[in-house]
Amino acid sequence: xxxxxxxxxxxxxxxxxxxxxxxxxxxxxxxxxxxxxxxxxxxxxxxxxxxxxxxxxxxxxxxxxxxxxxxxxxxxxxxxxxxxxxxxxxxxxxxxxxxxxxxxxxxxxxxxxxxxxxxxxxxxxxxxxxxxxxxxxxxxxxxxxxxxxxxxxxxxxxxxxxxxxxxxxxxxxxxxxxxxxxxxxxxxxxxxxxxxxxxxxxxxxxxxxx
Amino acid sequence: xxxxxxxxxxxxxxxxxxxxxxxxxxxxxxxxxxxxxxxxxxxxxxxxxxxxxxxxxxxxxxxxxxxxxxxxxxxxxxxxxxxxxxxxxxxxxxxxxxxxxxxxxxxxxxxxxxxxxxxxxxxxxxxxxxxxxxxxxxxxxxxxxxxxxxxxxxxxxxxxxxxxxxxxxxxxxxxxxxxxxxxxxxxxxxxxxxxxxxxxxxxxxxxxxx
DNA sequence: TTTGGTATCACATTTTCGTGTTAAGTAATC
DNA sequence: GATTACTTAACACGAAAATGTGATACCAAA
Numbered sequence: 001x002x003x004x005x006x007x008x009x010x011x012x013x014x015x016x017x018x019x020x021x022x023x024x025x026x027x028x029x030x031x032x033x034x035x036x037x038x039x040x041x042x043x044x045x046x047x048x049x050x051x052x053x054x055x056x057x058x059x060x061x062x063x064x065x066x067x068x069x070x071x072x073x074x075x076x077x078x079x080x081x082x083x084x085x086x087x088x089x090x091x092x093x094x095x096x097x098x099x100x101x102x103x104x105x106x107x108x109x110x111x112x113x114x115x116x117x118x119x120x121x122x123x124x125x126x127x128x129x130x131x132x133x134x135x136x137x138x139x140x141x142x143x144x145x146x147x148x149x150x151x152x153x154x155x156x157x158x159x160x161x162x163x164x165x166x167x168x169x170x171x172x173x174x175x176x177x178x179x180x181x182x183x184x185x186x187x188x189x190x191x192x193x194x195x196x197x198x199x200x201x202x203x204x205x206x207x208x209x210x
Numbered sequence: 211x212x213x214x215x216x217x218x219x220x221x222x223x224x225x226x227x228x229x230x231x232x233x234x235x236x237x238x239x240x241x242x243x244x245x246x247x248x249x250x251x252x253x254x255x256x257x258x259x260x261x262x263x264x265x266x267x268x269x270x271x272x273x274x275x276x277x278x279x280x281x282x283x284x285x286x287x288x289x290x291x292x293x294x295x296x297x298x299x300x301x302x303x304x305x306x307x308x309x310x311x312x313x314x315x316x317x318x319x320x321x322x323x324x325x326x327x328x329x330x331x332x333x334x335x336x337x338x339x340x341x342x343x344x345x346x347x348x349x350x351x352x353x354x355x356x357x358x359x360x361x362x363x364x365x366x367x368x369x370x371x372x373x374x375x376x377x378x379x380x381x382x383x384x385x386x387x388x389x390x391x392x393x394x395x396x397x398x399x400x401x402x403x404x405x406x407x408x409x410x411x412x413x414x415x416x417x418x419x420x
Numbered sequence: 421t422t423t424g425g426t427a428t429c430a431c432a433t434t435t436t437c438g439t440g441t442t443a444a445g446t447a448a449t450c
Numbered sequence: 451g452a453t454t455a456c457t458t459a460a461c462a463c464g465a466a467a468a469t470g471t472g473a474t475a476c477c478a479a480a
Binding site: 094097098099100101102120124125126127128129130131133134136137140141143144164165166167169197199200201202204205208 | 304307308309310311312330334335336337338339340341343344346347350351353354374375376377379407409410411412414415418
């Protein structure tokens with residue numbers, strides 16, 4: 001069992017110290033640096049190159065933890081980041097994951113579970129509570145269901161819209177579907193009416209749920 | 211602790227029977243139905259209305275487990291579905307989640323963890339292994355990073371492209387950005403050249419990473 | 421100082437798109 | 451048997467987009 005080096009970015013002194021003690025007091029873990037703001041972390045972490053960085057969301061100064069992760073992750077893609085926060089809202093979760101966090105756990109997590117999560121993220125997992133996971137899964141399910149306005153389209157119209165979305169010219173669509181260009185025009189017209197749009201781009205945007 | 215009713219859809223007789231025994235032999239769980247194919251499950255589950263349905267991927271007959279989930283989830287949004295499979299590939303995971311599965315666990319999971327996962331998914335969580343979660347998280351990170359070809363665009367060009375993507379006419383873009391329509395034309399031309407496209411829709415598709 | 425990249429504007433031409441109107445054949449519904 | 455919805459098609463017109471060519475100005479790097 002190799003030793004996992006950990007950096008902590010957390011502005012609350014008590015929490016920061018408690019986590020440092022926990023990590024340094026556990027076999028197989030070493031805290032190599034603690035920071036109370038994003039700017040210092042951004043400056044020092046490149047020197048320390050920890051395996052895992054624990055990141056708080058709210059930090060004093062202009063930069064929050066997510067921005068800090070985004071910058072570091074770009075430079076050091078192999079470094080693992082884990083959000084450690086009190087927030088459970090969708091926005092913050094998705095932002096953190098997009099920025100490059102692999103784990104997302106709440107501060108109320110027990111010390112034992114925290115250590116386990118650190119090891120987990122280091123070994124290629126994505127530790128997160130089952131509730132957090134449900135938020136992430138819900139995102140997929142929401143994405144999957146298309147705009148209900150599209151249901152009003154006939155199957156032929158959907159076919160045409162799909163061709164439109166791929167950027168084909170009318171004449172290309174006509175030849176792809178073996179119909180006249182005038183018929184394409186007609187279908188497009190009907191599609192626009194049903195979707196209440198006046199241009200191809202707007203129609204495609206609705207098609208992709210934007 | 212209320213009793214969780216469970217249905218099992220799994221074609222392998224041994225596995226199906228073993229799970230049924232496990233569930234019926236555990237306090238707080240009851241197996242209310244087992245099925246060896248999707249068609250029968252689709253027909254019977256509406257009568258049983260279990261809290262949780264465990265679903266295998268490969269099933270005999272025309273329908274697989276994902277299609278089965280998709281149909282049932284549309285009818286019974288409150289029913290919880292958990293994939294129980296041997297597959298760990300991204301495609302199957304994402305398909306299952308989009309279809310409406312809330313949990314995704316592997317067949318090698320221990321009996322104790324399986325029971326825990328069933329309770330978890332019933333209580334609003336999304337049980338999945340840390341490795342599975344990483345796949346899902348990776349999807350977010352991939353989505354977040356834009357097409358590298360866009361980096362070749364100047365900031366002004368990105369601004370124009372963003373306006374294009376919103377469906378504005380050239381003259382609207384011109385007035386939004388306080389420039390001449392001829393300048394818009396020129397920028398659009400340069401954007402198309404850099405992105406190697408010949409139409410607005412293709413450019414927008416690249417902008418959105420399609 | 422020159423060169424290269426960026427942003428700006430102009431004119432001309434061709435192609436494509438969006439809209440209006442009309443209408444025939446088919447399939448499903450009532 | 452009439453009605454309704456869908457698919458197909460044609461013609462015309464103006465608007466918008468795409469293409470080609472050229473030009474000026476600014477700024478920063480070579």
